[in-house]
Each structure stands twice: as structure tokens, then as C-alpha cells.
Amino acid sequence: MKRHKFPLVSPAVGTQRELVALTFGEPAEKKVYLQSSLHADEIPAMLVSVMLQQRFQELEKAGKIKGEITLVPVANPISLNQHLLGQFLGCFEMNTSRNFNRRFYPLGNLVSSIEPLLSNDSAGNLNLIRSALRENIDLEVPATEFDSLQMTLLKLACDADIVLDLHCSLEADVHIYTNTSGWRQIEPLARYLGSTTQLLGDEFEGGTFDETIGGFWNEIRNQCGVSKPISDGSVAATVELRGERDVSYAYARRDADAIVDYLTYQGVIEGDVKPLPPLLHPATLWDSREEYNAPHSGIVVYLSKVGTLVEEGDSLFDIVDPLDERTTTVKSRTRGVFYMRRAIRFATAGAEIGRVTGRPAV
Ligand SMILES: [Zn+2]
Secondary structure, eight states: OEEEEEEOOOSSTTOOOEEEEEEEEOSOSOEEEEEEOSSTTOHHHHHHHHHHHHHHHHHHHTTOBOSEEEEESOSOSGGGGOEETTEEOOSBOTTTOOBTTSOOOOGGGGHHHHGGGOOSOHHHHHHHHHHHHHHHHHHOOOOSHHHHHHHHHHHHHTTOSEEEEEEEESEEOOEEEEOGGGHHHHHHHHHHHTOSEEEEOSOOSSSOHHHHHHHHHHHHHHHHTTTSOOOOOOEEEEEEEEETTOOOHHHHHHHHHHHHHHHHHTTSBOSOOOOOOOOSSOOEEGGGOEEEEOSSSEEEEEOSOTTEEEOTTOEEEEEEETTTTEEEEEEOSSSEEEEEEOSOSEEOTTOEEEEEOOSBOO
């Protein structure tokens, strides 16, 4: 295992943070990139990275890593110390309210300058594109600590074949976001993880990490057509490892085992490929999900568990008004998986409370 340190832009005199990346194996045909807790308060992902470090070190000593694996266990050192009145706030930079997982540098803007350089050699094109990505990212000079964090993460991941961004939700079962063209390669991961929800889309919420990387490869393939073939580039996914309080050794070991099984299936780790478990629910289209809001303020009482399949008309939650004898039951408008809900038990009027998956993707 090699440890690499990347200093971030110093935000104030006397202050300097760094990003730590661990690499296992040697550069070879395949590169895998994994990062945990870009939203710094999403700790289930961080504990999985601890388990993965142990597994990868054992596998490396046994000579069973057949490519290079880069692991960033703490992808957001900036907001690790953002606490307000006892609450850990890790998703947004408090000074600017920017979400750490939005508006990554738009790699898609580089397509027009790279496309003329390509030939009819697909493997050569792949190498050329990856070099161009690294060089263009190096040319950017980040002005802020926030920007330097995003650019460092992007540079570490941009030339990987498989990119997994490990997060968690509020209260949830395991679920995965990826783009439509990447689903074929991510589906085995969903099976090994026992993911109950797989959300496919080409645009999620404005420049997330996986969307930025997966979207670039979609765009360059679309522009180049058949005249300039390109070997498979990166497949990227965001993996939500349950809810923010689901921090346990049992879950973390299970998730790390599933990721190792997936990398074995992909040929990055040498070993017997485990049989693929069934996919628990089909992939669905992200933009057909249904969101459910509180019709008025009150106490939230959940009536459905996360990760369960609900039918149209099934009760999801009650909102109980403690001053006016009024209880409103919110029911599902569709058949789908109740895949996430807020970690609150009192709602303001109109607040989003939970989501149910929509139409199957195929
Ligand atoms: Zn997150």
C-alpha cells in the first residue's frame, strides 16, 4: 500500500488541509477508483473504506491485485470540522452553501478540443483521451480550498475504468445511481451489494461526481460516432450505503465483501468469481421517481419501511397535527420501492419526506 498526500489550497494563514489517497497493486490494464464520504457526515461509507483497506492490503500481499486500486477513505477533509450547535454538517461548505457533490469541473467542455485529435485506433484513442483529461485538469489553477478538493478528486479518478463514489442517505436501504450506458457494468455490483434500488439517468442533480465522469464518456462517444471508435472509458456510480446512522461493523464488512466480490468479477482481483445473486428490483429511471411532501406541519409517523416494495395506495407516513385533531396519511401514487426518507420526526408544511422509485428503465 502506498500513501499519497495532496495539499489543498490553504484557506487562511496558518491552516493547511490535505487529501490522502491509498493505492494498492500496480498500474496495469485496469484502474479502480473508490472514495468515501465526499459528504463528510456520511460515515457508513468511511467505515467501509476501513474494511476495504484491510482487505486490499491482504490481497496485495498475496499478489492478487491485478490492476491498480486507488482508495480515498476521507474524500472531504474540509467539512470534517463543520459543526454547528452539536450537529455535524458535512454536505455543504458553510461559508458559500455550496454542495460538495455538485458542479464539478465540467469535463464535457473538453470534448470539442479532444475530438479532432482522435484516429480510428480505439485503444490509442482511449490513452489519448485519458492523457488529455489529466493534462487539462492540471492546467486549472483552483482559487479556493473547495475547488482544489474537487479538482484533486477528479484528477485521481478521471483515468480509472471503474469509479465508485460511496455515500449514504438519510434513512435508506442500499441504492445506486449510475448513467444508462454504465448500468450493464454496474449491475453485478448491485447484485453483490443486495441493493434494493438502482436509479438510472444521464443528468441527476447538477454535476455530481459520478455524473461528471460518466457523462464525459457518453458525450465524447456521441460526438465521435463510429468513425473514431473509443474503447470502454470510465463507468461511474454513486453508491448510497443505507442511512446516516447505519454505522456498524456488520454492515461495513458486508459492503466491503460485496465490493471485493465485484472487483473479482471485473478481473481486478484474482480469485473465484462468486455466483451473482439475483437483482432484488429492476433498475428504474431517476426522473420518474415520486417525491412525497408533508401536506401540513406536524409529527411524522412512518408507516412503511425503507427498502420495501409499496403498491399504489399503500400508506407511507402520517402527519399528525398536535394542536388540531388532524392526521393526514400520505399514500404512494405508484408501485415502487420506498427507497429513502428523511431522518426527521417533525415536518414543516411542504417539507420533502420520502421517495418511491418510478418506471423500470427497460
Ligand atoms: Zn452524499
